[in-house]
Amino acid sequence: MACSAAARAAGVRWRMRVRVAQSRCAGLRVVERDLAAEIRAFEPAVRHIEGTVMPRLEVIRPGLIAAPARGPSRYWGGEAQLADRLVAALGEKDLPARAGIADSVFTAALAARTGQIVPVGGEASWLAPHPLGVLGVPRLTELLERLGIRTVGAYAALPEASVLARFGAEGIAAHRTARGHHDRPLNVRADTDAHTVAYTFEPVAHLLEPVVFAAKASAEQLHERLTAAGVVCARLEAVVDLADGRTLSRIFRHEGRLSALAVAERVRDVLQAWADAGLLDTGGEQGIVRLSLRPEQLTTATGRQSALFGERHTPEEVERAAARVQAMLGHQAVVRVELGGGRGPADQVRLVPFGDLDSGPRPPDGPWPGRLPAPHPATVFPSWLPAELTDAGGGRVTVSGRMALSAAPARLAVDGHGDAAVEGWAGPWPVLEWWWDHDRSRRVARMQIATTDGSAWLLLVEHGRWWAEAHYG
Structure with a gap:
């Protein structure tokens, strides 16, 4: 979530995995986030700025604030003077700070990293040389880089209609940001008091x-x-x-x-x-x-699912109980199920912590070539179970690169579930995923097996070894 200046000097960066950070900094001290403590610690700084520089601010999160610059910049003699005054005001509280000014909150926050002032109407050209990662959409960034698009400017140059057709709502939102557009400009005035x-x-x-x-x-x-x-x-x-x-x-x-x-x-x-x-x-x-x-x-409102059960509102007692469990056991202790994209049964379900938005990047709708058709398994194992699929002579059944079985399956043994004779089967079906990424690429084949004891299994073979991925009955 955040790192100190000393940690950054050692190579630690925001959103870095803990193990990677610890490998770069052996003396790294990792602490759990305390949002309440952050708010209480940051409030005096916000109040000080309100009293000395500008009267109304928007707290985006502890450590990051935004405000319209037009009025205060006129009072202090210009945007550069306003930025210097903001930094000096926080320096009076012994807090290191940087200020950025731009047409949108996104670009201003990015400019604040280096203390720059983006000229009016110059957001698109200023953002152009930045890497795609600044847009905050990792999956989109990875896909675009594979297509040879590596800067914000190159992405902004793509036709809007093509971006919408190829990358959907998430892609077009990032495209608008890359072009310097902003759907919600900063404005601290209330629209109406009707809902107060x-x-x-x-x-x-x-x-x-x-x-x-x-x-x-x-x-x-x-x-x-x-x-x-x-x-x-x-x-x-x-x-x-x-x-x-x-x-x-x-x-x-x-x-x-x-x-x-x-x-x-x-x-x-x-x-x-x-x-x-x-x-x-x-x-x-x-x-x-x-x-x-x-x-x-x-x-x-474009729609948001915050309930645990379907489309209904979460009951008060459930919300209170979930919050207490999360307070005692951690934020991941209470989750809800959301459907997502994928080919296997385990890939099509995501567990989202209670109270969080579903930020899954893979839409449930297709096309997903190689997706397992209905009926879906009744039980999907959290971890694959070791299995053995053998032929009539007791030899292990294998699958060739052209999806041909070495022999007809005769018996199936699943760890912890005994073994039984094979009554029928379907498949194998090939699945090749992430072929462009050497570390994440996966080539497997799936089969459905029915046994004489009335069971039906979804098997998966990878590197010549059989696994039970799910059970149908």
């Missing part, structure tokens, strides 16, 4: 727990309103009105990805940061009078 949800505390709330509970209930009501209207918000502003007349607010990036529980957690962490900084004194006659959740930058 507010909770008034009577009497005034002096503890944070009731406010967090109200934030979750308000977030659920807000999501229901947005769903009924068929829209989704890009950002969410949480506003707290205090008894002494002051108002505190914070904007979060939402884009339909935050559940009601996630919204409540972010509100709690920001409230705690404000309390630690002395801005939120709930003692005595002070306290919280009102909490408001205001959606911003509304756009048409």
Whole structure:
């Protein structure tokens, strides 16, 4: 997720596998991510910038903020002066920082890595020499590089209609980014207050727990309103009105990805940061009078599956239980099943952690040449089971490069399931995947075997060895 300057100096990079990072830096210290601690630690920096440089910011994630530059740049004398002032303001908090300015949030974040200012209207030319990896779509990047397209500019030069036909919605979204277009320009003004949800505390709330509970209930009501209207918000502003007349607010990036529980957690962490900084004194006659959740930058909802069971809404008790299990056992402890693309039965199912978006790059619809047809197996083994397929003489049955069997199968033995005589079979069917990648290429053949004990198996042979991949009955 992130690495320190010392780790980067040793060759560690963002999104690198832990083992690879440890091989580059023997003294690397790996810690679990604590999002709540990140929010609390980053909040003073955001508040400092709001008070000294620009009044309203959007927190994309802890460590990354965005804001419209037009107004503040005029106040500070230009975009270069604004960028210098932002870096200096964070330097006052002993925080290293870099600032970038561009027409879109994506390009500005990329420009901030090197502290550059992209000229107005010059995003496409500025992005052109960058490698395709900056677009953040690994599968698309890999495919394009095999086609000889290795830079953002080369990808942007492709005809839009051809990109849509060949690479689908994900490809056309990356293509728009490569051309310097942005579907959701940064705008911290609310589109409308029609969907704002507010909770008034009577009497005034002096503890944070009731406010967090109200934030979750308000977030659920807000999501229901947005769903009924068929829209989704890009950002969410949480506003707290205090008894002494002051108002505190914070904007979060939402884009339909935050559940009601996630919204409540972010509100709690920001409230705690404000309390630690002395801005939120709930003692005595002070306290919280009102909490408001205001959606911003509304756009048409394109569909999102956040439930555990089908299209229905996740029951409250299931969501609460899942969150508790994830808190105790880890984020991967509770998952839901999503269909995906692939040829074998195990490839067509993905397990997605509860609360996450399904970001699987392989669509379930075809074409998938060599896909196993219906009926599908009843049991797919997490790990292949060793098997032996022998002929009438007891010799192992083999499959040639032209998919010819060495002899008719007579008996099948599967580890842990005994052996039985073969009653019938179908196949073999060849499967050749990732042939262009030496490390990931796989050449196998599948067969369906029915035995006299009433069982039916899906077998797979690879490098001359048989495995049981699934069971039909």
